[in-house]
Amino acid sequence: MAYRTVAGSHVYAFADLKDLMAKATPLRSGDMLAGIAAATAEENVAARMCLADVPLTTFLNEALVPYEEDEVTRLIIDTHDAAAFRPISHMTVGAFRDFLLSNGATSEALAALAPAITPEMAAAVSKLMRNQDLIAVAKKCRVVTRFRNTIGLPGTMAVRLQPNHPTDDPAGVTASILDGLLYGCGDAVIGINPASDSVPVLSELLKLIDGIIQRFDIPTQACVLTHVTTSTEVINRGVPVDLVFQSVAGTQKANASFGIDLATLKEGREAALSLKRGTLGDNVMYFETGQGSALSANAHYGVDQQTLEARAYAVCRPYKPLLVNTVVGFIGPEYLYDGKQIIRAGLEDHFCGKLMGVPLGCDVCYTNHAEADQDDMDTLMTLLGAAGVTYIMGIPGSDDVMLNYQSTSFHDQLYLREVLGLKRAPEFEAWLQRMGITDPGGRLKTQRGSHPLLAAAPELAA
């Protein structure tokens, strides 16, 4: 179905819903690379004006990626909660935005709506929203998950401790873990991106992190971010696995480029659940996403990258993840060119995920060939902190020496807690106090002499 609108002195026509969605998207390099972005600033606004009048029900009837070809579309349509949708079923996208901002859209109302909101609806309404709207509505959404602690409570923000090392050296990894714990990080997960994909190396890393967690009775969880099928194999060999990780994208074809489909994810989740390692809950999955991955895999069907990103959250949703994060600036400037585009994308992704009921965190990050720097990351992390982001990354000094990009640091999360009053997961917060790492207000205490945690690195304690 074609769409038309008049803006200024021009009549603008859009071939179909995906064309309208792409043209309505705030400008970004990835959509330009795909050749689907609005040609002029006026066309961009005209598309938004047209999109504002589209009924939400249209998204249930007009698939952007064909139902017959794509299991992600089938998942979205077949699991849509029609009863939950009824209260908003009469709304247009524009009216939906107004509702989301209204006092009537309470945290409880939004939680009840989450299963009614398809990724296309979330993406569409986000395209009509300014950054402050994305922050204000996301702030109202509550998504709470549990494994060995409670993540996502109001007024909290968790941190993934990311102790990557270029050669997976156990002593080097341990040093980064201890540094992070002593800076009060690690409640989301202690999660390492391994350089290797060999099962023996991955198993040693899992045992290393689990050993530290067990020895000091830390209320958190471990993860080695490797392919879901590798995690399943490691589980079958009896290695302790808390969370199963996988990168996911918004189309079946893009997921195939990652070597997965929905059935693979289900198998991975069942393998992790079989170990029964969670003490407070059974959210055992950790997913990562990022705008541009479908285009990069030549699997985008002419759909804009932000809408496809929201569809990736629909892939995550049935598997009840503990954590999902958008690795927003990692992919490079051909998808998100500069700090402005990265900031906008981070806020969109967080909003869409939360609206859909997914525990969204953000890897606030950039590469050295993007037009971005630490100031842009300060801006995005502060905005996401205000928006109630579930978690951010904690990397020593912002410099990931294995993946060669810059993300948020152990220091950065301290700054956010200080200026925004954000607490950690309560169980982890209590542990830090017990260990004498933080004071009752959650601030770091000054460590003098050797802290008991450093005994985890006896060869270093000379």
Add this chain to the structure above:
Amino acid sequence: MSPAREDAVEPAGEEPVIDAAVIEDSWRRLAGITPARIALGRAGTGLPTREVLRFALAHAQARDAVHLPFDSARMAAEIAALGFETLEVTSAAPARDAYLRRPDLGRRLSEDSRALLAARAGAAVDLALVVADGLSSTAIHAQAVPFLTAFKARIAEAGWSVGPICIASQARVALGDEVGERLKASACVVMIGERPGLSSPDSLGLYLTFAPRAGRSDAERNCISNVRGEGLSHEHAAFKLAWLLKEALARQITGVTLKDESDLLLVGGRPPPVRIG
């Protein structure tokens, strides 16, 4: 003198001077066992000034590596001095900004360069070599000549015929597919500046593709990365590449099915010496 400066010379009160505000981390010794930036200390919740500046310098070097103009004329002269024939070619990306936004343009030759290669192409050769700026001209300026010096000996050892070395500006890895095809090469090696990391702005990558032609996928290549002083040495990289090239030419394939087993031939962790004649 500004009013503020005049205020500064007011007589001091009774307050003592403030002690240094940086809190050093008591586990500083751990920093020696990882390249990660741990135990940095803090000023309140922030980084100490020295660490903010150390990071800023590393980021500036990485940014410069991406944006410093590629000196292809100098590279051509230095490579010619090694005894290689050279050609300067450009991709279809007209400038750095377009190169960063449009990876597809960096994978195609400009029309001028196509004509240049058409004029030069002669008999079929074993190997086409491309020296490409990629995402770090700093890396190419620093690593291309010492690497080629080492690799030249391996070429002589194996007796491979080599086309002109193409010095390619605004180039991505896949540009080598078109170059190799037009030079009728059995295999193509692209030496390219890798995406600079904060701690490694000058790292060279080597990509080997058998039967290069436009449209090859990255799964059909073999890659040797992190070629630089603090990473893989030029001599070791040249040995690895020669090993892969021999296998590729013998088995008529590159990519995921060709596994690098050159480490089995190392002697005491070092590549065996070149044997000629």
